[in-house]
Every structure is written in C-alpha cells, then in structure tokens.
Amino acid sequence: MPKANVHRISVVGLGKLGLCLAATLAEAGFQVQGVEVDESKVSAINRGVSPVYEPGLDELIKNNSKRLRATSRYEGTISSTDATFVVVPTPSDKSGAFSLEFVNRAMSEIGRELADKKCYHLVVLTSTVMPGSMDGFVRPILEKTSGKVCGKDFGLCYNPEFIALGDVIRGMLEPDLVLIGESDAKAGELLSRIQDTICTNSPPIERMEFVNAELAKISLNSFVTMKMSFANTLAEISEKMPGGDVDKITKAIGRDKRVGPAYLRGATGYGGPCFPRDNIAFAHQASKIGAQALLAEATHKVNLSQVQRIVGLAEGIARKPTDRVGVLGLSYKPMTNVVEQSQSLMIAKRLGEGGYKVSVFDPAAMEGAKQVLGDSVQYASSAEDCVRSSDLVVLATPWPEFQKLNARLFKGKAVLDCWRFFGEQVRNVSSYTSVGIAKEPGA
Ligand SMILES: NC(=O)c1ccc[n+]([C@@H]2O[C@H](COP(=O)([O-])OP(=O)(O)OC[C@H]3O[C@@H](n4cnc5c(N)ncnc54)[C@H](O)[C@@H]3O)[C@@H](O)[C@H]2O)c1
Structure with missing residues (x-):
C-alpha cells in the first residue's frame, strides 16, 4: 500500500x-x-x-x-x-x-x-x-x-x-x-x-522554489550533452593521432570522480526528444535574459558536426555510386523506436542524398524511419539482409541483437563501427574501421 x-x-x-x-x-x-x-x-x-x-x-x-x-x-x-x-x-x-x-x-x-x-x-x-x-x-x-x-x-x-x-x-x-x-x-x-x-x-x-527547479532540469541535460560533445571531440582527435584510441582515454579520465564515466563515449552525436532541445532551450534562456551560455552553444555546434564527420569517414571507405552502404540501427539509441533527432537516421539520409545506394535496418524504428527517409533508401527485411546486400556496413545504433549476427556475413565487406561494438570475429574477417580509433598505428 x-x-x-x-x-x-x-x-x-x-x-x-x-x-x-x-x-x-x-x-x-x-x-x-x-x-x-x-x-x-x-x-x-x-x-x-x-x-x-x-x-x-x-x-x-x-x-x-x-x-x-x-x-x-x-x-x-x-x-x-x-x-x-x-x-x-x-x-x-x-x-x-x-x-x-x-x-x-x-x-x-x-x-x-x-x-x-x-x-x-x-x-x-x-x-x-x-x-x-x-x-x-x-x-x-x-x-x-x-x-x-x-x-x-x-x-x-x-x-x-x-x-x-x-x-x-x-x-x-x-x-x-x-x-x-x-x-x-x-x-x-x-x-x-x-x-x-x-x-x-x-x-x-x-x-x-519553482525557478530553481526549472533551471536545474534543463541545466542537467545541457551538462550531459556537453560531456557527450566533449567525448565526440576526443574521438575525432584520437582518429587523427597515430595510435589514438578514444576508449582508452575516456576509460582513464572517467575514473576521476570529477569527470565520471557516464555519457563519456566518443561515437555518434546525441539525439532524441530531450537532449538536443533541452540544451538549445538552456542557451535560449541565457540569451533571453542577457547572460552567456557559450558552452551550450558550442556543444550544439559540435553535435551537429558529428553527422558529417561520420559520413566523411564512410565516404573515405565506399566508392560512389557503385558501392552499396548498409546502415544498422536508426533509432536515436537502442531499445526505443524513437527516431526524433536521431543521428543514425541523419547519417543514412545524408549517404542516400550523397549518391550511395543505401539499405537500412532497425529492430523497432522502421516505421518511424520511413516517414523521414521515404524512398531515398531501401528497407532491408532483417539485419542479415542489410549486411548481405551491402559493401560497406555502418553500425550506427548499437542494438544488442546486432551482436548475434554471424561474423561470416561480414567476410570481405567494409565495416564502419561508430561504437566499437563488433568483436574480434567481425574485425578479423572484414575491412574494419572504427570511429574514435586511428587507422595508423602509433610509433
Ligand atoms: N520522452 C522522454 O524521454 C522525456 C523525458 C523527460 C521529459 N519529457 C517531457 O515530458 C513531456 C511529455 O513527453 P512525452 O515524450 O511523454 O510526449 P508524448 O508526445 O509521447 O506524450 C504526450 C501525450 O499527451 C497527450 N496529450 C496532449 N494534450 C493533452 C491534453 N490536453 N489532455 C490529455 N492528454 C493530452 C498526447 O496525446 C500524448 O499521448 C514533455 O514535456 C517532454 O519534454 C520527456
């Protein structure tokens, strides 16, 4: 009771x-x-x-x-x-x-x-x-x-x-x-x-009082988005530094209590119905009353640039217009069918508009994705189908069930893994590129 x-x-x-x-x-x-x-x-x-x-x-x-x-x-x-x-x-x-x-x-x-x-x-x-x-x-x-x-x-x-x-x-x-x-x-x-x-x-x-609770609500999400954009900045730097590996860095700095490990993962940018808009609202509130929220504004800019950064990595791997690109995962995060402000969806859209033949699959978000992507992409009937029909596979949203895909499916294919999600078996049989990890080895 x-x-x-x-x-x-x-x-x-x-x-x-x-x-x-x-x-x-x-x-x-x-x-x-x-x-x-x-x-x-x-x-x-x-x-x-x-x-x-x-x-x-x-x-x-x-x-x-x-x-x-x-x-x-x-x-x-x-x-x-x-x-x-x-x-x-x-x-x-x-x-x-x-x-x-x-x-x-x-x-x-x-x-x-x-x-x-x-x-x-x-x-x-x-x-x-x-x-x-x-x-x-x-x-x-x-x-x-x-x-x-x-x-x-x-x-x-x-x-x-x-x-x-x-x-x-x-x-x-x-x-x-x-x-x-x-x-x-x-x-x-x-x-x-x-x-x-x-x-x-x-x-x-x-x-x-009301006003402090109202400010606390949007400032919490604004702070978390700042952490995510910082991790994504670190991922870009790591990719460009010979030997760089964003996970080693975030794991180490996340152990410091002042930083903490949550939401410190260099990958795609943040999306969904809350993070982007709460951060924008925070910056809007500041400017409305004559205060500065430069961190929130920069966080937003960094986030927007992540889509092009990942599309750029894909373009460096796949040839146009012959190569077919498969995008695995479209929801803004796993375990939801929400595609609002989803960077995975934006990546698929940008690749389709950029002249690639794109095939997509998501365990829960296909209906929502169709509303946005229309006939600019093909809709695979399963994750296996999506991988089979692609020359480059982009792992965009890390749904746990993609872990069950048979590694043999990836044999001879290129893989762009935004989350360092696939294990050794996939890495060994494919031409594997990971967001946040340098292609060139360190000295
Ligand atoms: N979804 C999230 O992750 C999340 C997280 C934190 C805060 N919020 C906040 O919670 C609020 C609701 O978000 P949501 O995602 O649940 O939205 P939603 O659109 O999924 O649900 C809102 C529901 O309210 C109903 N509705 C609208 N006007 C109504 C009325 N006058 N009387 C009765 N029902 C009415 C709609 O039909 C809809 O079913 C928003 O302010 C959002 O920012 C959402």
Whole structure:
C-alpha cells in the first residue's frame, strides 16, 4: 500500500513518459486514472495493451489492469483523485523555447474541475517547461480557472523526470535524484511522500522554489550533452593521432570522480526528444535574459558536426555510386523506436542524398524511419539482409541483437563501427574501421 497519504492519482497525458509514470504509480499500489485525448491510446490501455514502445511497460499495464484505467474525459477525474500529474507535450518553438500550448489546455481543464472540488488537491507538472513558467503561467491559469488559491486550496509542484527512453521504468523506480519545485511546503511534502512510495532506492529529494527547479532540469541535460560533445571531440582527435584510441582515454579520465564515466563515449552525436532541445532551450534562456551560455552553444555546434564527420569517414571507405552502404540501427539509441533527432537516421539520409545506394535496418524504428527517409533508401527485411546486400556496413545504433549476427556475413565487406561494438570475429574477417580509433598505428 502507498506510504503517502494519497491513494488515488490521475495522470494527464499517457504518452512515452506519462504512461510509464501511470503504470509505475499503479504498480506502487495507487489507484490510477489516466486522461488522454488520443482515443486509440485510451482503448489500447483499457485492453491491457501498451500503445507506447518501452521495455517492461506492457507487462506493468497487464499486471495492474485493476488499478490503472484510462479515459479521454476530464469530468470527475479531479474530484475522484487526490493528486494529478500532467505529462503533456511541450514542443520547442522556432526560438528554441518550449511551447505551453498543451499545458495551457490541460491546466485549464484541471482548473475548471478543481472549481467544484471541496477538498485539497495536488497538481504536479512533469512536462519540461522554460524557467519562469510555473509562477508566470501555470499557477495563474489554475487560480483563474478554478477560482481557488494556490498554496491554500490546492498545491502545485514541478517534478521533471530525468529518465532515458528504453530505460524509463527502471529510471522511475531508481532515480539518482528526485527534483521538486513547490508552491509551498505542504505540496512539496505530499509529493515527496508519493515519490518515496514509487522509488525503490530512497533517492535524495531536492526541494526548492519553482525557478530553481526549472533551471536545474534543463541545466542537467545541457551538462550531459556537453560531456557527450566533449567525448565526440576526443574521438575525432584520437582518429587523427597515430595510435589514438578514444576508449582508452575516456576509460582513464572517467575514473576521476570529477569527470565520471557516464555519457563519456566518443561515437555518434546525441539525439532524441530531450537532449538536443533541452540544451538549445538552456542557451535560449541565457540569451533571453542577457547572460552567456557559450558552452551550450558550442556543444550544439559540435553535435551537429558529428553527422558529417561520420559520413566523411564512410565516404573515405565506399566508392560512389557503385558501392552499396548498409546502415544498422536508426533509432536515436537502442531499445526505443524513437527516431526524433536521431543521428543514425541523419547519417543514412545524408549517404542516400550523397549518391550511395543505401539499405537500412532497425529492430523497432522502421516505421518511424520511413516517414523521414521515404524512398531515398531501401528497407532491408532483417539485419542479415542489410549486411548481405551491402559493401560497406555502418553500425550506427548499437542494438544488442546486432551482436548475434554471424561474423561470416561480414567476410570481405567494409565495416564502419561508430561504437566499437563488433568483436574480434567481425574485425578479423572484414575491412574494419572504427570511429574514435586511428587507422595508423602509433610509433
Ligand atoms: N520522452 C522522454 O524521454 C522525456 C523525458 C523527460 C521529459 N519529457 C517531457 O515530458 C513531456 C511529455 O513527453 P512525452 O515524450 O511523454 O510526449 P508524448 O508526445 O509521447 O506524450 C504526450 C501525450 O499527451 C497527450 N496529450 C496532449 N494534450 C493533452 C491534453 N490536453 N489532455 C490529455 N492528454 C493530452 C498526447 O496525446 C500524448 O499521448 C514533455 O514535456 C517532454 O519534454 C520527456
């Protein structure tokens, strides 16, 4: 049973993050009511099927079908629950800031429902927002539409997640930290207890005012992207230094506690729905208030240049237009079907546009890839098929199942391995090039 003094929770927005949160809350013993505007997602969830690709989610939904229900209507949802998490999209606008359009709609609906509620309710925003949004936008909307006072009649918290797609459930159960921005101590205390019930590892809970939590959320991702761009810079330097090997360097420097080993891997650049845009938003926020974020700007530039760097390496290996290039992996990272800002996808696109015959394969992201790549590439029916039909194989996204490919398939082929992923067997039978490792031996 929940340790928190709250038993019924509503979750608004059942997408990649919200549905995982709803299922995790149900697993922790809460009675969960999901609200989702997409009817097809609602009916899938109520049939016990996950409409979202995420390892472990299907099982959680099935196991908790009695505690997790979904609806497309807000009516009665707020009055029948004690707390509401809002996990709707906050897409980036042209300037790089996050739009509050969906948050506005969701909060207005919640506010109207709150108007009739007789007792206290906690509203929690999980979606990533720009600094200043909670005090300047979310609190006023809720107060206006409900006619109630924040901090007295209802509590408001900002509780962003630091999860990685493909690892969301574990990330929610065992986070490194829980970040809470709070309207007042009562709201923060209640949310701390809910989080304490979900988490299995008793993480540190950092509680603060809204503005600092909002800044902390985007600065964490901006910092991590800086580390990734640094590792990619190191990979490029290593490739060009006779004897250079990026893994030996990152392994050594990662042992220093001031650096740490996480996200220090010279490979393709970062992508996905969070890292690129959170870093851009961080730089945007700085320039908006007259501060400088030169590191964030440089990080972004370094990241953009990685696609051409890897395409350049491929062009140095494969002849145009005769050689066929196979790209293994298209999602922005393994264990997800998301192709948003995926550098693997960009590499395949650039190679196709550059005059190569390109064949691609991904275990989960073929549908998403087709929307972007159209008929500029061929879609292999399997990883084996992709390798067989290629002269050069580019390992772009390191899906674990590619490890099972028979090394004989690679015999006589060229391989460009962006992640130092393949072992000796593949290296020995192919003409093997690795990102981050010099072709020329050291002295
Ligand atoms: N996906 C991630 O890895 C991740 C990580 C950290 C933070 N976030 C943040 O979480 C938020 C949600 O991201 P996501 O990836 O889950 O998005 P998503 O697009 O996968 O899901 C959002 C869901 O909200 C629904 N929705 C939109 N408006 C609604 C409304 N008014 N009422 C009810 N439902 C509504 C959509 O139909 C959709 O199913 C964003 O702010 C994002 O930046 C996402």
